[in-house]
Amino acid sequence: MPTRVRNRRGLIAASALAAALSLAAVTPALAGTVASHPAPTAPGAARPASGPPTAVQGDPRSVTQRVADFYGAYIDTAWDGSDPAAARALKAFYLSADARRKVAAYEAREHADGILFAQNVPVKWKVAYAGSGGGHATSRVTLTWSDGRNAQVTKIDVRSDLRTRRITDLKPVR
Numbered sequence: 001m002p003t004r005v006r007n008r009r010g011l012i013a014a015s016a017l018a019a020a021l022s023l024a025a026v027t028p029a030l031a032g033t034v035a036s037h038p039a040p041t042a043p044g045a046a047r048p049a050s051g052p053p054t055a056v057q058g059d060p061r062s063v064t065q066r067v068a069d070f071y072g073a074y075i076d077t078a079w080d081g082s083d084p085a086a087a088r089a090l091k092a093f094y095l096s097a098d099a100r101r102k103v104a105a106y107e108a109r110e111h112a113d114g115i116l117f118a119q120n121v122p123v124k125w126k127v128a129y130a131g132s133g134g135g136h137a138t139s140r141v142t143l144t145w146s147d148g149r150n151a152q153v154t155k156i157d158v159r160s161d162l163r164t165r166r167i168t169d170l171k172p173v174r
Contacts, residue, residue, distance in 0.1 A: 063160040067139040067167065068127035070094040071115075078113065078121045091115070096166045103170065116143065117156060117172045123147060127158075135162050140173070 058065050070090060077086045091100055103114035112119045124144035131138050141156040155173035160166065 063137045063162060063165050064127060064129045064139045066094070066165050067141065067158050067160060070167065071125050071127060071141055074115055075121060075125055078116070081121075094167055096161065096164070096168045099167050099169060115170065117154065117170075118143075118145075120145070122154075130157065132162065136160060136168065137162055 058069065060066070074087060074090050077083060077090065091103065095103065106112070106114035106117075116122065122143035122145050126142045126144075128140050128142075129137070130140040136159050139158045139160065141158055143154050143156070145152040145154070157171050157173055158167055159169040159171075161168050
């Protein structure tokens, strides 16, 4: 349905609207592109040993991604050590009530963190899909405790409910 532009102000507004809509259509495509040269790195920023900077992406429907998001935020909070309320809030958001009770029981019994199963904070973490069935998915969390060739590594199996995407159980892999 054609519309008439009656004055100069209307023409400018229509042009601005067309430009904004064009930009909105092009921006998602541009967001997926990767720079051909490395981006500048801030002091203290981690970088891969070689090659361009790594890209990070996510999918809110993936329970494995959700476990990775939780562990990334939780480890950042523990590393900073300045806000215990943030760690509690993360547990409340990502863990089921039953999982929070199990974590609290472990922490009281072992005097250690019930998410990391340790008293200190790892320097690296990785999360991978490990299987699913019965309405749950299992993610394998690998925690690396130091840098170098002989770094200690521990693993945790994290079970998530596929419907709620909440973590329902955590067990160290022996």
